[in-house]
Amino acid sequence: SQQGEEDPQALSIQEGENATMNCSYKTSINNLQWYRQNSGRGLVHLILIRSNEREKHSGRLRVTLDTSKKSSSLLITASRAADTASYFCATDAKGNSKLTFGKGITLSVRP
Amino acid sequence: DTGVSQDPRHKITKRGQNVTFRCDPISEHNRLYWYRQTLGQGPEFLTYFQNEAQLEKSRLLSDRFSAERPKGSFSTLEIQRTEQGDSAMYLCASSPGSAGGYNEQFFGPGTRLTVL
Numbered sequence: 033s034q035q036g037e038e039d040p041q042a043l044s045i046q047e048g049e050n051a052t053m054n055c056s057y058k059t060s061i062n063n064l065q066w067y068r069q070n071s072g073r074g075l076v077h078l079i080l081i082r083s084n085e086r087e088k089h090s091g092r093l094r095v096t097l098d099t100s101k102k103s104s105s106l107l108i109t110a111s112r113a114a115d116t117a118s119y120f121c122a123t124d125a126k127g128n129s130k131l132t133f134g135k136g137i138t139l140s141v142r143p
Numbered sequence: 144d145t146g147v148s149q150d151p152r153h154k155i156t157k158r159g160q161n162v163t164f165r166c167d168p169i170s171e172h173n174r175l176y177w178y179r180q181t182l183g184q185g186p187e188f189l190t191y192f193q194n195e196a197q198l199e200k201s202r203l204l205s206d207r208f209s210a211e212r213p214k215g216s217f218s219t220l221e222i223q224r225t226e227q228g229d230s231a232m233y234l235c236a237s238s239p240g241s242a243g244g245y246n247e248q249f250f251g252p253g254t255r256l257t258v259l
Binding site for chain 1: 174176178185186188191201232238240245247248249
């Protein structure tokens with residue numbers, strides 16, 4: 033069963049704009065990770081945030097985590113056409129390393 | 144490229160045939176995972192190994208599925224008597240399994256299985 037739910041399901045923006053994607057989950061987590069997947073390809077690891085962290089940055093990516101609301105957001109700044117992909121959040125629980133994924137968000141960045 | 148590799152990338156088979164997929168993890172990673180992804184869905188966990196020990200299997204892994212990781216290096220996933228419902232992308236991932244609790248999993252390109 034899917035633990036996370038991403039929101040929105042699809043997002044279309046103009047190149048240069050910022051993209052914000054949200055993820056909610058149901059049970060306590062150890063880590064939350066965001067992945068990108070280009071059509072028909074494998075998943076690329078973007079960023080991991082631990083349950084005791086609130087914000088993390090990596091290049092144009094900013095991830096926040098609110099464990100009281102069981103939610104996370106991924107912000108991509110100054111988007112590029114190459115950012116067009118599906119984005120997934122995935123969680124794991126303490127003592128269990130398997131990842132539970134949401135259904136994903138389809139991001140389209142128009143040139 | 145020292146990332147996770149999977150072979151084959153595509154497999155088309157007829158219903159009832161057996162298929163086997165291989166995954167080579169990042170060399171220093173001791174954890175290896177298999178996931179299955181169907182169209183429009185996120186990946187779903189199938190099973191994982193710590194070195195050569197298979198530590199957890201999902202209920203999705205019916206008795207037609209078997210996975211091995213001899214010597215704790217590469218892994219194989221075999222599906223016997225394939226059914227059309229087995230058509231999916233099979234993804235392999237590996238992680239260092241660090242004691243610090245980080246669990247970054249790095250994925251291979253996947254094997255796309257089509258059962259006719």
